[in-house]
Amino acid sequence: MPDFGYTITKDRQLDHDHGDFRYISLVRSFEPSLDLCIGCGSCSASCSAAGFTDFNIRKLHTIIRRGEVESVKTELKKCMFCGKCQLVCPRGVNLRNLIMAMNRAIELLG
Numbered sequence: 001m002p003d004f005g006y007t008i009t010k011d012r013q014l015d016h017d018h019g020d021f022r023y024i025s026l027v028r029s030f031e032p033s034l035d036l037c038i039g040c041g042s043c044s045a046s047c048s049a050a051g052f053t054d055f056n057i058r059k060l061h062t063i064i065r066r067g068e069v070e071s072v073k074t075e076l077k078k079c080m081f082c083g084k085c086q087l088v089c090p091r092g093v094n095l096r097n098l099i100m101a102m103n104r105a106i107e108l109l110g
């Protein structure tokens with residue numbers, strides 16, 4: 001195939017046959033404010049850990065909704081629990097508790 005200088009982006013359609021949705025159900029029951037999120041990205045923009053790593057809290061709650069749990073497990077370790085993200089959230093999502101809920105769900109489900 002000729003090299004056009006760009007690649008085709010990987011398909012990001014939701015695959016409900018392969019995602020693990022047990023985690024998001026549990027996280028939602030621990031922290032229902034997750035559903036108030038409008039995806040504005042303010043949490044990521046203010047995140048302390050994002051200043052030092054490639055951590056993206058907004059992406060994290062998107063991928064757990066997609067059932068892509070393996071990436072969540074790796075990413076969660078980068079959070080410093082400082083709570084800055086929660087202070088700037090315009091929807092009042094309890095992000096610090098949400099991160100703890102994700103850790104708890106991983107502890108319970110493996």
Ligand code: SF4
Nearest residue numbers: 037038040041043089
């Ligand atoms: S700041 Fe709040 S509403 Fe905006 S993406 Fe983060 S959690 Fe969602």
Ligand code: SF4
Nearest residue numbers: 047079080082083085
């Ligand atoms: S609590 Fe975690 S996700 Fe929120 S700003 Fe601090 S390091 Fe970032």
